[in-house]
Amino acid sequence: MKTRLLIIFAIAMIPMMSESYAEEIKIPFGETISYKNLKLYFYDIGDSRCPSDVTCIWEGKVLAMIRVSNDTHDIGGPQNIGFVQKSFEPYSIRLKNVEPYPISTEKPDYVAVLEITKPESRPDEFTDEQICGEGNIMVNGICVPSDNFRVDDPTFFRQNLQTGETISNPEVIIIIEIFGAILIVSFIVIYAIKKRRKK
Amino acid sequence: MKIDSPTVSAVVAVGVLCVFAVIFAVFGNITHDLSSNNIQEKTDAETLSEINQLGLLYQKNKDVEKFEKQMKLMQEEQKVVTPRYLGINISEIYIKEKWNFPFMEPSDVVIHNPELIKPVCKIPENIPYHLQNIRQSEMFQIFAEKYSQHHIMIDISDERYAGGLIHYTIITTSENESFTASTNFHLDSCTGEMKWSNNLSCKDTRNDEHMYTAIKSEIYSSLENKEFCNIKLESWHQDLRIYQIKISDELHKLTQEKVPINSDGNQSHRYFLDFKKLGLLLDITRHYESSVLDTEKLQEDLKEYDRIFGSLPDELLELLEQIK
Numbered sequence: 001m002k003t004r005l006l007i008i009f010a011i012a013m014i015p016m017m018s019e020s021y022a023e024e025i026k027i028p029f030g031e032t033i034s035y036k037n038l039k040l041y042f043y044d045i046g047d048s049r050c051p052s053d054v055t056c057i058w059e060g061k062v063l064a065m066i067r068v069s070n071d072t073h074d075i076g077g078p079q080n081i082g083f084v085q086k087s088f089e090p091y092s093i094r095l096k097n098v099e100p101y102p103i104s105t106e107k108p109d110y111v112a113v114l115e116i117t118k119p120e121s122r123p124d125e126f127t128d129e130q131i132c133g134e135g136n137i138m139v140n141g142i143c144v145p146s147d148n149f150r151v152d153d154p155t156f157f158r159q160n161l162q163t164g165e166t167i168s169n170p171e172v173i174i175i176i177e178i179f180g181a182i183l184i185v186s187f188i189v190i191y192a193i194k195k196r197r198k199k
Numbered sequence: 200m201k202i203d204s205p206t207v208s209a210v211v212a213v214g215v216l217c218v219f220a221v222i223f224a225v226f227g228n229i230t231h232d233l234s235s236n237n238i239q240e241k242t243d244a245e246t247l248s249e250i251n252q253l254g255l256l257y258q259k260n261k262d263v264e265k266f267e268k269q270m271k272l273m274q275e276e277q278k279v280v281t282p283r284y285l286g287i288n289i290s291e292i293y294i295k296e297k298w299n300f301p302f303m304e305p306s307d308v309v310i311h312n313p314e315l316i317k318p319v320c321k322i323p324e325n326i327p328y329h330l331q332n333i334r335q336s337e338m339f340q341i342f343a344e345k346y347s348q349h350h351i352m353i354d355i356s357d358e359r360y361a362g363g364l365i366h367y368t369i370i371t372t373s374e375n376e377s378f379t380a381s382t383n384f385h386l387d388s389c390t391g392e393m394k395w396s397n398n399l400s401c402k403d404t405r406n407d408e409h410m411y412t413a414i415k416s417e418i419y420s421s422l423e424n425k426e427f428c429n430i431k432l433e434s435w436h437q438d439l440r441i442y443q444i445k446i447s448d449e450l451h452k453l454t455q456e457k458v459p460i461n462s463d464g465n466q467s468h469r470y471f472l473d474f475k476k477l478g479l480l481l482d483i484t485r486h487y488e489s490s491v492l493d494t495e496k497l498q499e500d501l502k503e504y505d506r507i508f509g510s511l512p513d514e515l516l517e518l519l520e521q522i523k
Binding site for chain 1: 312313360366395398400411413447451458468477489494495500
């Protein structure tokens with residue numbers, strides 16, 4: 001029964017471990033907004049949507065020109081509603097809407113509504129540098145000095161463990177501590193059983 | 200004949216009394232009518248508001264059964280209230296969850312649309328007042344004159360997200376159900392001011408063919424002819440409509456293509472400019488079709504087109520020349 005409960009618990013935990021979060025941001029026309037390490041600039045608009053107060057032969061569409069940039073990429077272009085920009089890992093940026101919906105008499109002050117999704121998030125929202133300290137980065141859950149990190153080396157993780165790199169990741173520390181506690185409890189139990197048998 | 204002064208006094212006194220009696224009878228009745236109308240309007244407004252409030256509450260609590268009951272109640276109440284203010288029989292009220300029931304609180308509309316410049320107000324409380332404004336409009340009167348004996352449906356929808364407006368659609372169906380005729384009224388949710396009330400749409404339900412106009416002369420001639428609903432466009436309008444269809448088709452075709460996103464930006468910029476050009480042309484033709492030309496938006500569209508693309512295409516200029 002307990003084993004079954006444990007299995008159910010473990011299955012229930014899987015989606016929580018891979019939980020994604022989405023955040024909505026709004027960029028007024030002609031403005032740039034910073035989000036984490038991204039810069040998002042809403043610089044032009046083409047809006048042929050049928051104004052809500054008139055009858056039209058076609059419902060029309062809207063395109064927003066949005067430039068997204070970070071340290072390595074700078075991509076701008078027309079985005080229609082629902083378009084997803086995936087070039088800025090780990091984020092995917094979706095144009096949710098361009099507001100307000102037009103009316104025939106006034107030119108609106110447009111706002112682009114974007115939804116930024118990050119597939120796996122750390123709940124504490126700290127950056128690698130905040131967790132590992134200045135000059136360090138996090139690789140496979142372990143903090144290492146950024147000078148030693150080589151992306152192209154698949155054995156990097158093992159090499160670093162073998163060379164005695166400091167393990168400062170809290171998850172690894174918890175696992176080691178639990179493992180140690182289990183060992184101690186096992187020893188006590190074995191010792192108690194042996195003592196009983198002797199009696 | 201000699202009339203003595205007491206007789207004159209008596210006649211004058213009786214005359215004065217009669218005048219007072221007439222004044223009292225006429226104005227007393229009017230004021231009585233006005234006050235009873237006001238009480239009725241207030242009661243109707245309160246009833247509609249209460250039904251809506253409960254609808255919001257049940258929606259929030261996800262109480263489906265009670266919510267649906269409330270929606271039905273709103274439909275029944277509107278069926279009673281609308282004829283009272285429009286002065287015609289209403290056969291059907293169109294109510295659908297999320298479309299027009301329940302109406303959001305103004306504060307929630309603002310939360311969902313923080314960029315709204317115009318203030319937004321409550322809907323249910325204002326329905327009786329709005330219906331009275333609609334009744335006074337010329338468009339409603341000529342529409343009701345032709346169609347009041349037919350099946351009439353009302354659809355009140357929330358468009359406060361676009362300029363703080365409330366949209367009232369009045370749709371009528373022919374007896375054989377082959378045609379529909381409809382007209383829309385947009386009223387400011389706060390002031391009750393009517394915007395752009397002149398429009399008529401005709402639909403042949405057998406082939407889904409749809410015609411519409413916002414030109415007063417065309418509306419009148421359509422409503423005066425014996426056919427259930429048949430809009431005949433004037434020649435300049437017909438030409439403009441053909442041009443508009445051509446632009447719409449080009450724009451529609453463009454939007455079917457994959458939007459190019461690339462780092463150099465040239466291809467995507469070209470695509471966007473084509474989209475923008477066609478979009479502005481479409482918008483400009485829509486303005487000329489609407490018969491209200493002196494709008495800020497038309498002037499800005501024309502200025503923007505001129506700034507980016509130069510003068511308007513010759514084909515459109517010729518069409519606009521016909522309108523003048």
